[in-house]
Every structure is written in C-alpha cells, then in structure tokens.
Amino acid sequence: MFCRICGTKDTQFQISGKYGCEHCVTVFPVPKQPRRLWIPTSLLKEIEEIFTHSQSKIKFLSYRTRITRNLAHSLFPFYEPKETEVKQLLAENGYWENWEEESNSLTVSKEGVSPVYHLYLGSEDHVRLEILHILDLNYGQLQNTNKSLPTRVSKENRSLLRLFYRRKLWAYRKGIGFLSSCPTNLGKGRRDSLLLGIKEGVDPRFFSLFEKLSEFGIEIAPSTDHRRESLGNFRGLVVKISWKNAFAVQKRQFYKILGLRGSL
Ligand SMILES: [Zn+2]
Incomplete structure (x- = not known):
C-alpha cells in the first residue's frame, strides 16, 4: 500500500x-477525532477554586496560539519545504516584504506591540503562525486586567488570520478540514497553549487536574519547549496546558475560568 x-x-x-x-x-x-465533551460545571468550579486558592503560587506566564498550514496541491515538507512558494504567497498578501534571503521566520507585529504575530517556515508544515501574548500575571491580576487585555485584533493581523483560513490556498478536504503532516493536527490545524509557572505550596488538587482534563482533550504537562521570552523572571516548575482543535464552546468554557476572553 x-x-x-x-x-x-x-x-x-x-x-x-x-x-x-x-x-x-x-x-x-x-485518527478518529476524540469525542469533544462539555466540561461539567462542577469541574469548572473546582478549577476556579484551585486557581483562587493558590493565587500567589500560580503565575500565568504566556498564552500562545499556533496555526499550521500546507500549500494546496503540493507535497508536504517531508518531501518539499516550498519555502520560496510560501514566501511568495505571503509577499503577495503584504507580508514578508522585507524578508531576508536566508531567514525562515518573520515577526509581523511592530516592536513592543502585544500580542506578537510571528511566521515560521521550514518545519513540519509549510507555514506556522504563532500568536504570543505575554501575560506574567497571577490569577487575581489576570481577572482584573481582563478588561484591558487586547480583545480586538488589529486590521493588519485580521487580514493575516483571514489568509490562514482561505481554504483554496491550503491543503483542505471536506469532512476533515485543514490537512497537516501530523495526523493529530488534522482539522483546524490549531493548538492553543497556556504556560503556567507553579511555585511550591500550590493546592495539591492542581495536579489531579492533569488527569481530569485529559478526557476533554486538554493536556497538562511539564513544559520543556517554552522559550525564555515567555517566562519573564519566573524560576520554578513550568506547566503547559494545551488543547488541539478544541471546539468553540469548550474553549469559551475554559477561557472563562482563566479569566481570558474568548476572542484570543
Ligand atoms: Zn501522499
């Protein structure tokens, strides 16, 4: 075969x-998409309680969205990285105008503007868009600053997102969605992750959440792939909460307990 x-x-x-x-x-x-269940209210309450109870022990470091795409009607990067073609497509749409010949990444946003929009070429899929919000807040602060978090996407970034959702440009199949090299990314080709810094003395129930949330497709695991930029001055255990291709209602539920808006 x-x-x-x-x-x-x-x-x-x-x-x-x-x-x-x-x-x-x-x-x-x-792979069969795992059944996406609603997170029951009792569990949402428990999470909220743990976060409230351990306010000074849990630091919300950063929030990252990754969207990956492959060019339509092309071999995937294992055979053909297609870097020139992707650069051309991005340039035609107003991005990557000033890319350097050898460079495989580009920061789209202006310096000092949050969130940071970053484009990467040359990995598992033809192109990856990363949107990084640096938070560096504890739970209480996160709740309070919620209203000042950028809830509107700038015009420029909105059109970049639209480009990533234009089905004709990318490998896409009805009934499955966007197609990626990795079978577990099929569908939305999107993974969201939140980095938490955990200090000693955290409510021990926090760790039991790892298992409870896994049945909703939410993974919690110690993080090793984070970059310095997401951590600020934090020293301690860094845990990543991530979920792939979650459906909208579920994401809204989860954002809510974290005090984040659904628009992220
Ligand atoms: Zn094939």
Missing part, C-alpha cells in the same frame, strides 16, 4: 507517522 501522489509507503507511514501530501489521508488511517 502506498500513496500514488507522493509515494509514501505504509511501512514509512507507520514509522514516521506523517503524511507526505494531501492525498495521503485517503490512503492511510485518519
């Missing part, structure tokens, strides 16, 4: 776990 477009064999797919092109999803197994 093999994909007649990109040539990936099933033995290769079993080892790499990656699709080679958009046709691969018709050849190799597409």
